[in-house]
Amino acid sequence: MTKEKLGVNTICTHVGEIEDTQFKGAVSPIFLSTSYEFMNVDVKRYPRYFNTPNQEFLSKKIAALEHTEAAMIFGSGMAAISTVLLAFLNAGDHIVLQKDIYGGTRNLAEAHFEKYNIEYTFTEGLKTEDFEACIQPNTKMIYIETPSNPLLKLVDIFSISALAKSKGIVSAIDNTFATPIVQRPSELGIDIVIHSATKYFSGHSDILAGAVACSQTHMDTIWDLAKNLGGSLSDFTVWMLERSMKTLNIRVKAQQRNAKKMAKYLNSHDAVSKVYYPGLKSHPDHELAKRQMTGYGAMLSFDLKEHVDAELFLQSLKLIKPSMSLAGVESTMLLPAVASHALLTPEERLAQGISDRLIRFSVGIENKKDLVADIEQAIQAAIKQKLVNS
Ligand SMILES: *Cc1c(COP(=O)(O)O)cnc(C)c1O
Numbered sequence: 001m002t003k004e005k006l007g008v009n010t011i012c013t014h015v016g017e018i019e020d021t022q023f024k025g026a027v028s029p030i031f032l033s034t035s036y037e038f039m040n041v042d043v044k045r046y047p048r049y050f051n052t053p054n055q056e057f058l059s060k061k062i063a064a065l066e067h068t069e070a071a072m073i074f075g076s077g078m079a080a081i082s083t084v085l086l087a088f089l090n091a092g093d094h095i096v097l098q099k100d101i102y103g104g105t106r107n108l109a110e111a112h113f114e115k116y117n118i119e120y121t122f123t124e125g126l127k128t129e130d131f132e133a134c135i136q137p138n139t140k141m142i143y144i145e146t147p148s149n150p151l152l153k154l155v156d157i158f159s160i161s162a163l164a165k166s167k168g169i170v171s172a173i174d175n176t177f178a179t180p181i182v183q184r185p186s187e188l189g190i191d192i193v194i195h196s197a198t199k200y201f202s203g204h205s206d207i208l209a210g211a212v213a214c215s216q217t218h219m220d221t222i223w224d225l226a227k228n229l230g231g232s233l234s235d236f237t238v239w240m241l242e243r244s245m246k247t248l249n250i251r252v253k254a255q256q257r258n259a260k261k262m263a264k265y266l267n268s269h270d271a272v273s274k275v276y277y278p279g280l281k282s283h284p285d286h287e288l289a290k291r292q293m294t295g296y297g298a299m300l301s302f303d304l305k306e307h308v309d310a311e312l313f314l315q316s317l318k319l320i321k322p323s324m325s326l327a328g329v330e331s332t333m334l335l336p337a338v339a340s341h342a343l344l345t346p347e348e349r350l351a352q353g354i355s356d357r358l359i360r361f362s363v364g365i366e367n368k369k370d371l372v373a374d375i376e377q378a379i380q381a382a383i384k385q386k387l388v389n390s
Helices: 008-014 053-066 077-088 103-112 128-132 157-166 216-229 235-245 248-267 286-292 310-316 346-351 368-389
Strands: 070-074 094-097 119-122 139-145 170-174 192-196 210-214 272-276 299-304 332-334 358-362
Touching: 008 053, 008 248, 053 070, 053 210, 053 235, 070 077, 070 216, 077 103, 077 139, 077 170, 077 192, 077 210, 077 216, 094 103, 128 157, 139 157, 157 170, 210 216, 248 272, 248 299, 248 358, 248 368, 310 358, 310 368
Parallel strands: 094 119, 094 139, 139 170, 170 192
Antiparallel strands: 070 210, 192 210, 272 299, 299 358, 332 358
């Protein structure tokens, strides 16, 4: 079976399966050994070396989906991100970081890079010129995250990878929001693709994991540090992740179809002032989305109008869960102003375009009519309460 020829659902279901040679069971067995024979064995297997049978085989599925030579599974998205950054950045090196990246990644740079003598610059904007303007003679990596959280802004992946290549700089992307179902950055020239597998790869809000996909050469560099940092994932959870990933394509496609419907519905709602979704023609990066993505993903955000109390709206939801994380088959919403972006001042948030009435919506697989009914009743509750108060 050549991986390239297989359809994406077949890759999800079958690539990286471990054959149960003993009992011919339908699914991969779990190998929990932390100790493997070392006599006459080329590969020294050990969970922290990221090469147990379950780790090694599930990596093949991820590499096949991202169209890369290699992949590796980590204990969390941040374990993957921190390992990649520290693997390529030495003391005295510099990294260009996209503004509006995941809070944990931002915090890693701001709180810890100084002690490693690693320099970093956050871009002013998301245009390629903004990245180019930050490049210094000692820049070793450009790091992007597109679509961004929570405003779903896009970065031109191909032009960033071309810029990096022209300067001999390694490029990396956090591909969590898009997934390889919607966006394959390696085909657009990006060197290293990173995932919080806690999100769509897991898809059921019950696994914490991370993943990296790249060339074997880059993976050798990453592995060399990873085995010492020790951020590997337990084989129990690797096995759970394999099960989850069998439905990655059908889940993401279903969530994406729902997201498009919800974006259109919210866009014409008189309690909503703005919808942020790359699939809408009104989105400033809609044309770029059509070029570099094969869909628009299942994350969107919207601004409630002033006469709706955003916190009360969230509290009034009965089906959609107010929740910090995202990407599960269940729909969740979050108010960045009191959750992911609570540590910023209102002015700082506004500078990023995040109003205190902005709701981030991770669209699940429920029926549209039920999602709409829930949103309608929550809006009504949030308006009425306001009138009673005043
Ligand atoms: C959640 C998330 C991360 C961090 O992943 P963890 O699995 O929580 O460590 C990184 N990037 C993005 C875009 C995320 O949503």
